[in-house]
Amino acid sequence: MLKINDINVYYGNIHALKGVSLEIHPGEIVTLIGANGAGKSTLLKTISGLLKPKTGEILFEGEHVAGKVPQLIVKRGISHVPEGRRVFANMSVEENLELGAFLRKDKKAISEDFEKVYGLFPRLFERRRQLSGTLSGGEQQMLAMGRALMARPRLLLLDEPSMGLAPLLVKTIFRIIEEINQSGTTILLVEQNANMALSIASRAYVIETGKIVATGTAAELGQSDQIRQAYLGGH
Amino acid sequence: MEQLIQQLVNGISLGSIYALIALGYTMVYGIVKLINFAHGDVFMVGAFIGFYSITILDLGIFPALLISMAACALFGVLIERIAYKPLRNATRIAALITAIGVSLFIEYGTIYIRGAQPEAYPNGIVPLKSIEILGVKISGQSLLILAVSIFLMILLQFIVYKTKIGKAMRAVSHDQDAAKLMGINVNNTISATFAIGSALAGAAGVVFGIYYTKIEPLMGIIPGLKAFVAAVLGGIGIIPGAMAGGLLLGVIEALVSAAGFSLWRDGVAFVVLILILIFRPAGLFGKNVREKV
DSSP, rough: OOOEEEEEETTTTTEEEEEEEEOOOOOOOEEOOOOOTTTHEEEEEEEEHOOOSEEEEEEEEEEEEETOOHHHHHTTTEEEOOOTTOOOOSSSSSHHHHHTTTTOOHHHHHHHHHHHHHOOOOOHHHTSSBBBGSSOOOHHHHHHHHHHHOOSSEEEEEOOTTOOHHHHHHHHHHHHHHHHHHTTEEEEEEEEEHHHHHHHHHHEEEEEEEEEEEEEEEEHOOOOOHHHHHOOOOO | HHHHHHHHHHHHHHHHHHHHHHHHHHHHHHHHHOOOTTTHHHHHHHHHHHHHHTTTTTOHHHHHHHHEEEEEEEEEHIIIIIIIGGGGGHHHHHHHHHHHHHHHHHHHHHHHHHOOOEEOSSSSOOOOOOOTTTTEEOHHHHHHHHHHHHHHHHHHHHHHHHHHHHHHHHHHHOOOOHHHHHOOOHHHHHHHHHHEEEEEEEEHHHHHHHHHOETTTTTTTHHHHHHHHHHHHHTTTTTTHHHHHHHHHHHHHHHHTTTOOOHHHHHHHHHHHHHHHHTTTSSSSSOOOOOOO
């Protein structure tokens, strides 16, 4: 579904992604784990078009999308839930969700998707008239995910959905991620909470200072001593 | 007492003009964090386009108003695309200096093209008659200004809060990257903001010409600066703030004149600016919004 071949991304002079390749098949949850600053968010931003790779290619469903503007990439079916949620704090929950469907014109299907998102996140329905800046961190995460789903993506990029949330809430969010996946959306999940991420993913990639250093099924990586020591706080 | 109310009416008329100009300042600031110092000159260009539409094309004031707004919208977009867009990622001071350069360019470009001599809007073009309420006379010009500005402000509220482009504008002003991820075209949204702000300035130019009659190529400087003060007074970047700030500034000026200090009129606006910057730098409508992270 998504195939990344040997991309190189720079921030000015800093070589942030060094020849990264990665593949995601339809229906999977793939997780990308790695330390702070390893290049996880950079990779997601490059996929969604906020950053342009200097070299290399990104194929989504067979089409070249590397270097395309985010607008086209959203239209093709990739939605990105950015790190830190980035909800539009000055707008209501409902308006945020409407903006998620910005490029769509199929009014009827949009209202169906409102129902779906509210079904997935009943809390958002309760607070639909509230300014999103007044929501709690967990609710903002739900809103950011709901907003991305309003574009009807086939591939959902999630950047650190558990960041700053209480453990119980993290569980809820991960359960919902699985639900979203089961209803047919492929997911690329970036997480620092590697334990949780591996528990729901089918496959995983490990990124270190801009390079993919390991890949395998989630079960394999979860048992690898090296990975356990580096990322899972294991013994 | 009647005298006072009369002055209030004058102040509100003048304030509506400031408010219309201030809206453009505040909208542009809200979205690209730029004080567009060329905005007062768009107001001037609007006044001239309105004047020529009435005198040369022999149009009524409403068609002239529409032509002026449309031309200014286009002019504003051109200014943004040519002068500001290449500096989108430059330092803010570079963009600010460019704005001052654009302002001078428009002022002296206008003088180069048509000369520096002033023009006078013809009399008797206002279709409204003056009315008298409780001994206070409200001129047809004042009524026109009020009607036009109230209508445009309601229209603007509708655009910003109810339409798709308005929502895109608010999204971009809050977080450009997040807006991009929604599929919003940030460049077009910024252009739309310049178009709307400049159209309002164009309308303000025409009603200014109708109210004060005299127009000239440097007429945009002082109203432009005062509208900037009005925008800061209300809280820069906040649309209702620009409306309130403009009206308040107009009323303050009229009251200062009424109190017999009409020579101080222009100075008072800047005293207001200094006071607001000292005591309430976020402006009257600005809050230190605490958002949960």
